[in-house]
Amino acid sequence: MKDNDSAQAFAAAVRAAYDADTPLEIIGGGTRRAFGREPAGQPLSVAAHTGIVEYDPAEFVVTVRAGTPVAALDELLGRERQTLTVDVPRLGAASTIGGALAVGLTGPSRPYGGALRDAVLGVRIVSGTGEILRFGGQVLKNVAGFDVARLMVGAYGTLGLLLDVSLRLARRAEVEEVRDLAVDWRAAHAALRRWEGALPVTGACYADGALHVRLAGREERVAAARRVVGGETGEPALFDDLRDLRGSFFARPGDLWRLLVPSDAPWEPRETLIDWAGAQRFWRLSGDPGPVFEYATRWRGQAMRLMGADRSQGPWAPSAPATMALMGRIKAAMDPRAIFNRGRLYPDW
């Protein structure tokens, strides 16, 4: 993969935007533009900022330019029989690693391999004043300075323009397979708990009365796990589709919500999709989001609107006023003139 470093050009563009007080909409592959509120600003494409800054397979760490497509990175890592430690959604062939970090979603591997932010070791960014800054590093343990690198994950690009990111890697599974079991959700949840730490489960979702379990790892372990889990052989692409928000559930009409709840919360209503072994629920809902918030409140969880028809609504409901004010000051510290993705996360950001 050819290395194209546009950092200086981006820094100059941000400085000019800062001086002129004009906002910028950061665009990578453009596959996540429907996420979040409608941002104001001149489009700034970062898609040409691609390539591998550093990759030593023996170290299990890669440093990659933010405009690199997730699929291209995955293919490169695959040649060394390696992979990212988590499922990173790709919403199309053009989906970039920078976009994935900005939205911060983690695929079905989440309860077993951690969050996307857990895999982040360091970043290089352009700040809201046009300076190139580096936080974190390329090593697993690093407590020097505040953890600004992880703060970038899920901030919808409102705190800085991502240039490069260092990610921890893992060995690619030798074999992978999906098992399907027709059970009710309570029994499914109990079984998942039983298998935790005992079997090489790397994903578990539940929909339409069936539990789908992904097993991955060395051949002997997967074979042994198959005998314990039972069920029928499932569709291998199911978890890729889930990771990428594809497939029949996601094709339904309505706003797309995700709810983060205790994993043992009940399966209701029945047209929802359970991911993360119970801890994440996808809902498709048109109109009044009341039931989403009702469910989230009842089960002491959170609701997040991933995509909606009404772009004036943000992904997250506002936090408590004092915490909103604190977050506003953090935004101002990183991007004092609100140049980046203005309005995308919150109206006045």
Next chain:
Amino acid sequence: MNDIAESNRCPWPAAFMRRLKRILPADGLLQKSSDVTVYECDGLPVYRARPLAVALPRTAAEVGQVLALCTEYDVPIVARGAGTGLSGGALPHPEGIVLGLARLDRIVAIDPDNRLARVEPGVRNLAISEAARSFGLFYAPDPSSQIACTIGGNVAENAGGVHCLKYGLTTHNILALKFFTADGTLHEIGGPTGEAPLDLCALLTGSEGLLGVVVEVTVRLWSRPLTTVAWLAAFRSLEAAAASVSQVVSEGIVPAGLELMDGLALSAAQDYTGIRYPEGSAAVVLAEVDGDDLAVALDGERLRAIFAAHGAFALQQASRDEDRRRLWLGRKSAFPAVGRLAPDYYCMDGTIPRRSLVSVLTEIAALSRSYGRPVANVFHAGDGNLHPLILYDAAVPGQLEQVEALGAEILRLCLRHGGTISGEHGVGVEKLDGMCAQFSAAELAAFHALKSAFDPHHLLNPGKAVPTPARCVEPGGMHVHGGRLPFSRLERF
């Protein structure tokens, strides 16, 4: 070396003290010299300053009131847990109060169904695992001071430990936090899975008490592994041992822990604990793998082959709890053991990419020879976190300066190999100069801007963790720190 001035003059108005006393329980305010002496330093006792007052609240509400009062009177606050930190992060401020959080020690709830525990900041690290044990669960990050250190301190420092390689650091195991900003405002961040609009948990974790005072922590619990096996491989050279570690990493094997001890550390541990290492060991690697039986067996097979291929001449295996404890004993007590080899030692904490282990250790050995100062190595090899221990005698004129220069060279070496000045001990007051080497002026300015976003009057632990731009242009190398560890029998690192 220690530029913290001491003052015997109480700088605050009488009304401040009166109101502070009213907020706290009857025994919650210490001022007598004999009472506050214990708070004058943390686990890095070369930095000492006697606090003017120590506040010991029992509830989160009291913490909030103390902070609001301090903001009203512009009084700096240094929050403190058990005081086991190793970078001077809890060093008292000459004009401030120490806010001791050890009495907030309730385990609020253990939720086995959702694999989490809600605890107050003064709960000891090990107490969480003890409370979770009956549910078959445990809290994974295990700094070696875990019997004494508190979870609040772990959050402040983003504490590591032996098992971080597989289970992550503190930051990977925190789901939610309740904290006060300096003005006494309560914030609740995170959620059942740790997701949030802005990842403030990441920002708070490892912020060394500069951004907020945590009053409740929700931690992730893990299922206890079904099987655990520890291995000890003995090598005739440090290089071979380090090379075997690099190969374990390069094959993508992730043991729960992967540690290395060199010859000097081994002989110290042998004298201290009485355990015998294989005759002729120049270095040993300790590896622990856990999981289900099959996974442990497969990893164990590979480890055995790798160690043999790199010339391990003795290999010991332990699976029963007591046998594993024996295997780990020398490692766990290596720091107090090395402490007996010389009047003083200086412990470093740099991290490097694992592929550089052999070359960095070789260079450290060469530096040790050229400075004439012995260096013992005992460290978290699997994640590249070095703890070179430079032996010296502070009473001998010139040795301190030698150690100072040698330490600075080792940290520069770590940075040159793409590493960091601190893997897990934090910056505190100790590594402020190293921060100038690792970060640019603009990056340091960004840290200060974030600090101001949380704490506009810079009342929380001011002067720690992030150096002022002015300090970074001053000439001079890294500061030196020796001295004996308090709680010298406590297991460390």
